[in-house]
Amino acid sequence: MCILAACLAVAIDRTTNRKSITPDASQLQILTNDISKYHGKSFLVAKIVDGDTIDIDIPDESYEHTRVRFWGVDTPETKSPQFGIMYFWPESAEFTTKLVLGKTVEVYLDKDKKTRGKYGRLLAYIKLDDGKILNEELIRQGFAYADLRFRHSYYNKYQQLQAAARSTKKGLWKEVKREQLPEWLQRIKPKLLLKK
Numbered sequence: 001m002c003i004l005a006a007c008l009a010v011a012i013d014r015t016t017n018r019k020s021i022t023p024d025a026s027q028l029q030i031l032t033n034d035i036s037k038y039h040g041k042s043f044l045v046a047k048i049v050d051g052d053t054i055d056i057d058i059p060d061e062s063y064e065h066t067r068v069r070f071w072g073v074d075t076p077e078t079k080s081p082q083f084g085i086m087y088f089w090p091e092s093a094e095f096t097t098k099l100v101l102g103k104t105v106e107v108y109l110d111k112d113k114k115t116r117g118k119y120g121r122l123l124a125y126i127k128l129d130d131g132k133i134l135n136e137e138l139i140r141q142g143f144a145y146a147d148l149r150f151r152h153s154y155y156n157k158y159q160q161l162q163a164a165a166r167s168t169k170k171g172l173w174k175e176v177k178r179e180q181l182p183e184w185l186q187r188i189k190p191k192l193l194l195k196k
Contacts, residue, residue, distance in 0.1 A: 035111060039107065039108060042106050048093060050093060070125070070126060092144060108124060136158070142172050
């Protein structure tokens with residue numbers, strides 16, 4: 001009985017490890033398709049969903065447009081049933097709207113990471129017509145937080161941009177209070193919190 005239990009444990013361990021090491025074939029297919037369809041290509045911005053989310057004018061499966069979530073950025077929420085409209089949301093959404101709505105942008109994917117997020121949105125860096133990266137500008141100007149929950153190719157750079165914006169009190173950093181920060185930021189980076 002003990003030998004049988006040990007064999008079963010080894011078999012389960014090998015199966016579990018194999019699955020975690022070998023990427024799912026469907027994930028590789030999505031990555032390959034997304035890179036060939038979007039990476040380095042230009043698209044018209046059809047809609048601003050939020051300060052960190054846009055729709056670009058190219059179909060995505062059954063959708064008329066492709067929804068794009070900016071890598072490494074988190075702007076204040078507008079449509080969260082849990083939090084309602086967060087501090088500095090209007091300014092953040094307006095900043096993104098002025099820069100990209102109705103304009104053509106270039107989309108860049110992080111080839112070393114996944115191309116889709118939790119809700120199926122494309123994860124991307126957005127290059128503006130002046131060569132600047134919108135993701136970086138949002139953080140640099142204080143309209144967004146560097147999203148420290150998920151690693152990406154510019155993780156350290158975005159942390160530095162946020163530190164600079166915070167130290168010069170740009171945008172939301174001018175008057176934001178501790179309880180106005182996103183909950184994830186309050187949980188994972190207590191040293192970044194402002195005093196009440």
